[in-house]
Amino acid sequence: MRIIFFGTPEYVLPILEMLHKAFRDKIGKSSGIAAVVTQEPKIAGRDKFLAYSPVDTWAHKHKTPKFHNPSELVEKEISADIGVLASYGKIIPKKVLNHFPFGIINIHPSLLPKFRGASPVQASLISGENQTGVTFIKLDEELDHGPIISQFKEEIQMADTTESLRNRLFERSAEVLKTLLPAYLQGKIKPTPQDDKEASFTRQLKKEDGFIDPKAIKAAMQGKNSKKKWKIPFIKNYSLVPSAYSLERFIRAMQPWPGAWTTIRIKNNELRIKILKAHIDTKDAIRKTQYERSNNTSPVSRIPYLVMDEVQLEGKNSVTWKQLMEGYPEARLV
Structure with a gap:
């Protein structure tokens, strides 16, 4: 053959x-x-x-x-x-x-x-x-x-x-x-x-396809869903509601290329930041549920939220989100 x-x-x-x-x-x-x-x-x-x-x-x-x-x-x-x-x-x-x-x-x-x-x-x-x-x-x-x-x-x-x-x-x-x-x-x-x-x-991915709206990330980190649907440009006629789950999947889908990224404002500068790794957590929601129960009120359902594990500012080494916030306390997702 x-x-x-x-x-x-x-x-x-x-x-x-x-x-x-x-x-x-x-x-x-x-x-x-x-x-x-x-x-x-x-x-x-x-x-x-x-x-x-x-x-x-x-x-x-x-x-x-x-x-x-x-x-x-x-x-x-x-x-x-x-x-x-x-x-x-x-x-x-x-x-x-x-x-x-x-x-x-x-x-x-x-x-x-x-x-x-x-x-x-x-x-x-x-x-x-x-x-x-x-x-x-x-x-x-x-x-x-x-x-x-x-x-x-x-x-x-x-x-x-x-x-x-x-x-x-x-x-x-x-x-x-x-x-x-x-x-x-x-x-x-x-x-x-x-x-x-x-x-x-x-279609073929482009470098800009890895972009995530910083407002969507901010909402997902707070356990909230964005109201506005997100059109995924490289999948024809496809859109989704940005949430902790959908953003975490998107971040994994962008590895190894082009990589998920967003923008962050530090002082008066808007910088690109790569999101290398993230996961879903519900710990805060669980603690709230326990608090509600101790006061004999209705239990609150678990609300997932996005946790940023590893990020990288352009021109810098990768760090955890906590390290980024400690180094740049004025940084904001806007």
């Missing part, structure tokens, strides 16, 4: 490594990977050096042919039975889709047709889903639209960030693909069309 892999970031390497090892030739000398297609290196850092993608680096290490333009596969007649795509990050031209006898399998980290597009893991966390999963589809010309080959579900843990959940999804995808791929090539699986009426969409 000859496979061409399309991918870019580090978290897809478990899939690439599995394909490399599991689908060698019969004598075990030749890799199952005929070539990789990944994004071109980008200029990075103050020294303006070329930063190669993790998949590019893997290909160099394993002496595997690599391409930065998928059309080169057709032009240079690089043959393979099937393509496997995981977070490649660019559109695949029709002539490349038609280049493979069995097409290209796209590994998408959501339960399609829910959360098509570039940010499905973040969307699953923000929306408060109890579970998400991975969908294997046969790639076509539309965005995450192709027929479904297989799906699996994965529980979302209370402390999951985008990084932890995404890593787990792709590690498990490698295990599933090991048996799924031969069955698909043998014609044992018939892809089924997606229900387009149930589709929802996400």
Whole structure:
């Protein structure tokens, strides 16, 4: 079996490594990977050096042919039975889709047709889903639209960030693909069309998407919900009520990039502050309930509030919220 892999970031390497090892030739000398297609290196850092993608680096290490333009596969007649795509990050031209006898399998980290597009893991966390999963589809010309080959579900843990959940999804995808791929090539699986009426969409995250209104944070830290709904810009037609729970989920969803942030006023300066970690607590509400009971009044229900655990002012080291307030007692969320 000859496979061409399309991918870019580090978290897809478990899939690439599995394909490399599991689908060698019969004598075990030749890799199952005929070539990789990944994004071109980008200029990075103050020294303006070329930063190669993790998949590019893997290909160099394993002496595997690599391409930065998928059309080169057709032009240079690089043959393979099937393509496997995981977070490649660019559109695949029709002539490349038609280049493979069995097409290209796209590994998408959501339960399609829910959360098509570039940010499905973040969307699953923000929306408060109890579970998400991975969908294997046969790639076509539309965005995450192709027929479904297989799906699996994965529980979302209370402390999951985008990084932890995404890593787990792709590690498990490698295990599933090991048996799924031969069955698909043998014609044992018939892809089924997606229900387009149930589709929802996400877009690529931008740096500014991590912003949280400081008034919403202030309210959540006091155990209050904001009255104004918050439109999440990278999830199409989606908004939520800012609360302790929804803001805590959002903070986790923004890790590792772009990171959740807000603005804080210190004296006459408005500064950006990153919110690295937060949690939900109810201790103050519990104490109030006990006080009410001791005075034979009606008990008060537990009210969750947001606790900021770790924050970072621009240009400074990360500190706890308590340390920030001790260092800048005049600081205000406004």
